[in-house]
Amino acid sequence: MKKMGLGILGLIILVVMASGCVGTGSGKVVNQTRDVSGFNQISTNGDINLFIKQGTNESLVIEAENNVIPNIKTAVSNSRLTIDQGLGQTTVMPTKPVNVYVTVKDLSxxxxxxxxxxxxxxxxxxxxxxxxxxxxxxxxxxxxxxxxxxxxxxxxxxxxxxxxxxxxxxxxxxxxxxxxxxxxxxxxxxxxxxxxxxxxxxxxxxxxxxxxxxxxxxxxxxxxxxxxxxxxxxxx
Structure with a gap:
């Protein structure tokens, strides 16, 4: 019976890992600033709330749970800023909104x-x-x-x-x-x-x-x- 219980537990762990989710958000919301520049296009992937304003200096601030932020990938390539929540990978499912605040010089x-x-x-x-x-x-x-x-x-x-x-x-x-x-x-x-x-x-x-x-x-x-x-x- 003990071996069967361990087997079921192992199966559950495998299912969770296969689903790409290893936990849920901590509930503790923090801000993280990331350096971005040289873009006039934006792409988002996932359940992301994007707030855009126009200004003289480009910037990006992520507001999300502290154990969710590390999974959010940002990169600039060919004048495009990509913001990817990372869902489908080994990630943490948010329990609070994921908000991203971006300042652009120009936007196409x-x-x-x-x-x-x-x-x-x-x-x-x-x-x-x-x-x-x-x-x-x-x-x-x-x-x-x-x-x-x-x-x-x-x-x-x-x-x-x-x-x-x-x-x-x-x-x-x-x-x-x-x-x-x-x-x-x-x-x-x-x-x-x-x-x-x-x-x-x-x-x-x-x-x-x-x-x-x-x-x-x-x-x-x-x-x-x-x-x-x-x-x-x-x-x-």
């Missing part, structure tokens, strides 16, 4: 993979591309840009406010885009699936829907639409 793209979030305030850039793979949630406030491109794959959502000369939105799946507070001269929306989008276009709006997607729009633009399925386009 943010790619999110997982269930985290991205939040920005007062961004002034030439072109910005937001890409979500998964169930992430992006909130972009105070944006001034020449072009905004949004690509959502999955059930993620993006809310944008500010102004752009043009915006291009692509949704594959059940994702949602709310640009009711982002004015643009021209806009393009392409939905494949059951996604939903709200856009504000002043001059030109091009819409393509394949499936049951919905597009609501503000403004009085020249409208071009192509719908395959039960999709809907509504002026609000």
């Amino acid at each position: 793209s943010v790619d999110s993979s997982g269930s985290g979030s991205v939040q920005t305030d007062k961004l002034n850039v030439n072109s910005l591309t937001l890409t979500i793979s998964g169930s992430g949630n992006d909130t972009i406030n105070g944006l001034t840009a020449n072009t905004l491109k949004v690509v959502i794959s999955g059930s993620g959502s993006v809310t944008a406010a500010g102004k752009a000369n043009s915006q291009d939105v692509t949704i594959s799946g059940s994702g949602e885009y709310n640009g009711s507070n982002l004015t643009s001269n021209t806009a393009s929306v392409n939905i494949n699936g059951s996604g939903k989008a709200i856009v504000y276009a002043l001059q030109q709006l091009n819409i393509m829907i394949s499936g049951s997607g919905e597009v609501n729009y503000l403004g009085n633009p020249k409208l071009t639409q192509q719908i395959s399925g039960s999709g809907k386009v509504t002026s609000i």
